[in-house]
Amino acid sequence: MTSSTEMSAMLKKRITLASLGEKEWLVLLLWFGLSILGTAKEILDGNINNYLVFKHVFLHVCEQKPLYISYPAEYQDVNLYGPIFSFIIAPFAWLPDKAGAMLWVIANAAFLFVAIRQLPLTRIQQNLILLFSSNELLGASSYLQFNQAIAACIILSFALILKGRNCWAAFFIVLGTLTKIYGIVGLAFFFFSDNRWRFIGSLLLWGLVLFLLPMLLSSPTYIIHSYKEWMEALSFKNEKNVHFEQGVLLQDISALGFIRRVFKLQHLNNLVVIIPAILLFLSQYLMLHWRHNSKFRLLLLCSTLLFPVLFSTSSESPTYIIAFPAICIWYMIQPATKWNNALFIFALIVCSFSHSDVFTPWVRHHIAVPYALKAFPCLLIWLIIIYQILTKKFLPPVSTHVAADTSALNT
Template sequence: MSKKRFTLAWLGEKEWLAMLLWFGLSMVVGIKEFAVHNYNNYTIFKHVYLHTINGQTIYGPYPDVYFDVNNYGVLFSVLIAPFALMPDWLGSVLWVLTNAAVLMLAIRTLPLGRIQQNLIMIFASHELMAASSYFQFNPIVAACIIFGYTLMRKEKDFWAACFIMFAAFTKLYGIVGLAFFFFSRHKLKLIGSLILWSAIWLVLPMAISSPEFVLRSYREWYEALVLKNDKNAQIDHGVVLQDISAMGFIKRTFRLPYLPNIVVMGPALVLFAAQYIWLKYCHDVRYQLLILCSTLLFTVLYSSSSESPTYIIAFPAACIWFMLQPRSTAANIFFVYLLIGTSFSHSDLVTAWVKRNLVVPYAAKAMPSLILWLLIVYQVLSRKFLRWPEPGTQFSH
């Protein structure tokens, strides 16, 4: 018998491999980080719940318990509650696996073939592992954005609004899910659902605290985010692991530490909005998926709070984009660049010297995603997607 030739389709058929990498890498790194007592983020998350039920501010410093501070909305206290009630060794690992599971479920709802979905999981598993090593919540944020799109596409606007507003009330930039508003066939129902879920998510934390505490927490959340943004801008003072964004990359590369973010974000917002000039294609799945990719990338690229593990929101977009491309050597080479330049740039694949002297000081992890985002905008504006095959048909033996 002749052996099957190695192709992306052959790799994507290995669902066991996708599941093993997706959950296995995250579980192993979660256990490893807990074993060496490197789970500060999880400790912060756990205490969001504990401080909420005790009526203590969830945004103040608690140096005797953990370093850094919480920057999530008070709704997060309800989400983390089941894990906070467990022993840390169990709660932390289940938290990591839950994040992985929710993002996997979101990927499974994408209007792509099963092989393409498996390939996204295989290629993004390393980025998920990086987020899991920090016990990050960002996989669920990415999942909420994807669910916002896929549920709207299936005309389940009520549930799409649920995920969009949940993301917004826990980590503010989840509101980008509104980018899919024009894909809805039931816009009035969607608007009503957004208002209803906003009220639900606003009130829900009051069940474990009080109305006064929740309203005070939202005021403090705003103040905490303003303070965090100011700190992220201080790259000349050594804050180099924050602001791994388009702004951070440009400021550090061109030695412009005091460049106002609006100088970069202003043109970016114009370019993002320009993609909607082709709304007559709003029900074309290729156009929809490009807007989804653009939204996921934009969320990370134009947030001064972006860190390396935040790219679990952006990198699935690179994988989805690659699944849409007609097969070509150029697309393959560029995706390899995205894989190395984004997912592996903070890993041991690059040398310590490169990481210390190039990747970290210049926020170089943002560059491949920035190039990809500009390419996607070009592909949308030039209507390149109209010449692409329907999703799910690119991979065959």
């Protein structure tokens, strides 16, 4: 039995979190305010290189120039997004660079905000997810990234399938996949669909439409060739990312990078880690009998959001805007125990703040970044999620009559 002291601590925690989650103004201030301030600083400092890369995807598609080579006169680095990205960035590319960059960041923040609002959780839980994830959003926004939208696509594919809106769920899966590959993990929710044939048909339809759409800006031959070059560019990038000793320290911030760097296994074959990870991920479907259980569904969503970040060599610090909301969702549906609280705080500090000024420069430059420390708490919680699913921890205790959907809420 739970002691009165434990009950009192649990109640106090819930009241505290509930009080924090009720402050709508604070949610909006941190979510959009931090994002806008961080972006404004980068714009004033002239650090909008990523936006210039994105803008020129549209311009280069229109001019039918190669999408995956360097253009040092226009920007640093190379584009790694699919041709459909030209349509996504088009409305912003027409604007002056500074205005376009700011509106681009706001649009991405708003897109993820709306996606989180669609989750089958209480308003307070949604607010807490937004609050706790706001620092990750700040990091992604400061780099003018598109990862916020990829996270939104994955979350929306989950939420829309649960609402029976298979066609739109398929749209977001295809859009995310043809933009940054990561979106393909939305297929993990296939078995939650109430009309799988309609879902499959929608995937094929949107796949055709979004594949052909960039041809309106250029030509069929150019777009088909661009997709081939895209695959080659991604393969080359993967090979480059693993050679961190040659200076690619800010890449491969993943479970792969963490294992490779901590254990000094520079030449570790990615498949040694990825194949067991895939098998573990697939093992969750042994519990599909419980696919109508809302907690099981949310745990699978968390696992799915974490997977592409943890097992991709292209993961960077800003990529964790995809993974960290999963940590927050997981926490929201856990019992209010000291262990869960400590684990979440550990993840919040090490994952969300390890690349920030909360850590000293020495720790950041000698430990957090070189050893891909940001990935460790996410890997730990991903393994815990797998364990919770395989051992049916999503089910309520047999001795209680509390509803499965509400017994474990932190609020």
